[in-house]
Amino acid sequence: MNTDARAVATQIYRIFDIGDVAALDDVLAPELVDHNPIPGTSSGVEGMRLLVAAVRDAFTATRHEVLHLTEAGEGWIVGHWRMTGIHTGQWLGTPATGRPVSFTGTDLMRVVDGKVVELRHVEELFQLHQQITA
Template structure:
C-alpha cells in the first residue's frame, strides 16, 4: 500500500523504482488505470507499458541514477520533473547490445498525481543524446 501522498514525493518514488529496477514496486505509485501519453513503441498505454520500460532500463544498464534537476507543481495534481539519468550500458537496450559505456542523458516528465497515485504521464527523453553515446 502506498503511504506517500505528497505529489512531488510520489514522482520522486517513480525514479527510485527505475533506479532499483523494482517493477513490482510500481503498484505502489501507479494507478491501475494509468494513461501514458508516450508509451514505448508497441506497448500499451498504461501500467504494463511502464513496467516494460522499468525492466528495459534495469536489464540494459547498471548503476542507474536519476538526479532531479528541477521539480515543481503545476496545479490540479500535475508535477513537472526535469531529470538526468546516469548509468553504465551493460545489457541490451532495445536492440543495442551492451557497450560498457557510461551514459548521461536528460528527460522531462509531467505526471498527474491523484490520491498518491500517478494517473496520467507525459514524458520526453533525450534519446538522441543516449543513442549518440551508445553508437559513436
Template sequence: MSTRTPRATATHLYQLFDDGDMEGLGDVIAADMVDHNPVPGATSGLDGMRTLVAAVREGFTDTKHELIYQGETTDGWVVNHWRMTATHTGVWFGTPATGRQVSFTGTDLMRITDGKITELRHVEELLQLNAQLTA
C-alpha cells in the same frame, strides 16, 4: 488514499527505476494510467510502465536518476526535469551492450491523484543517449 505528496510520489518513481522495483510500481502508478508516449510495443498503464522499467534494467546497470528541476501545480500536476546516469551493460532496444557510461536527460509531466500517477507525458533526450552508445 496516500499521504505522500505529489512531488514525493513523482520522486519515488525514479527511485523505483533505479532499484528495479517492479512490485513497488503499483504503489505509485494507477493501473489505468494514461501514458501518452508508451514504449514501442507496450501498452499504457501499470503494465506498460513495468515494460519500460524492465527495458531500462535489461540495458543498463548502476542507474541513477537526479532531479534537476521539479515543480508542482495546484491541481496535481508535477513536472520533473531529470538526468539519468548508468552503464550500458545489456541490449537497449536493439543496441548491444557497449560497457560505456551514459548520461542523458528527460522531462516528465505527471498528473497525480490520490497518491498515484494517473497520466504521464514524457520526453527523453534519446539523441543524447544514442550518440553515446554509437560514437
C-alpha cells in the same frame, strides 16, 4: 501510502534506479494513461513495467538526479532529470557497450490520491543513442 505529489514523482525515479517493477503498484493508478508509451506496448501500468525492466536490464549503476521538480497545480508535477549509468545490456537493439551514459528527460505527471493517473514524458534518446553507438 504517501499522497504528496512531489514524493510520488521522486519515488518513481527511485524505482527506475533500483529496477523494482513490483513497486510501481505503489505509485501508479491501475487506470494510468501514458501518452508516450514504448512503441508496441500498452499505455498503462504494464507498459511502464516493461520500460522499468528495459532500463534495469540495459543499464547498471543507474541514478536519476532530479534537476527540477515543481507542482503545476491540479495534481500536476513537472520533473526534469538526468540519468547516468553504464550500458551493460541490450537497449533498443544496441548490444551492451560497457560505456557510461548520461542523458536527460522531462516528465509531466498528474497525481490523484497518491498515484499517477496520467503521464507525459520526453527522454533525450538521441543523446543516449550517440553515447552507445559512437
